[in-house]
Amino acid sequence: MDDITGRLARRLRQEREARSWSLADLAERSNVSRAMISKIERGEASPTAELLNRLATGFGLTLASIFAEADPGLDPAAPRVARRAEQAEWRDPGTGYLRRNVSPPGAPALEIVEVQFPSGGRVVFDAYHETRIVQQLWLLEGAMELAVGDATFHLSAGDCLAMTLDQPVIFHNPGETPARYAVVLARPETRR
Known part of the structure; x- marks a missing residue:
């Protein structure tokens, strides 16, 4: 393992x-x-x-x-650094996409993730959250298509898409080169 x-x-x-x-x-x-x-x-x-x-x-x-590795003993107001060598990376065995948690452990309010998405890759997140999660995807390199519910968005490098994760989302790289993007998530709020 x-x-x-x-x-x-x-x-x-x-x-x-x-x-x-x-x-x-x-x-x-x-x-x-x-x-x-x-x-x-x-x-x-x-x-x-x-x-x-x-x-x-x-x-x-x-x-x-x-x-993320939570440490309940951390002071939420204390400054902290997530060194590149210590940031958790994971490769999806199904698509080969690579995600890296950029945020320091226990950082309040936001989570930042970097994703390298292979050419032709497709990931379907059909489950959606009972809590309100707001996410922004900032495309740094390549091209991506995101289907959020019934709407489809074609993104190019530099584009940023804001969405609420309250419906299915399909991530697809239609390009011939890998795409790289940053995801910024607001910590969940209770759905009203």
Whole structure:
């Protein structure tokens, strides 16, 4: 088991146990089978981005927060630095897209993620959050198509799309080169 697979396994198990949920409880909330959750928690399966998003949504968390290492002892007002070498990276085994959590652990209010999305890649996040999560995607290189609900947006380098994660989202790189973008997420608010 590689380091990131082990960290994901521990993080998902900790989140589930902190809520006193059984595998069946999480399976029902996330629409992921108990068997698959068990394999992921034991480090026997490397989940895809779509599967991880469904699990994060089941917990009411962002995908970025699944990768973050929380330290409850941190003072939220204290300055901190996330050194490049210490930023968690993960490659989706299904599409090959690479995501890196840029934000320092425990940073208040926002999460920043960098994504390198391969040419022709497509990821579908059909699960959406019960809490209000606002996200901005700033395309740094390449081209992306995002379908947010029924609307499709064609983005070029420099474009920035703001959206609320309250409906399915499809990420697609129609270009012949990888795309690179930054995602900035506001911490969840309770949906009204």
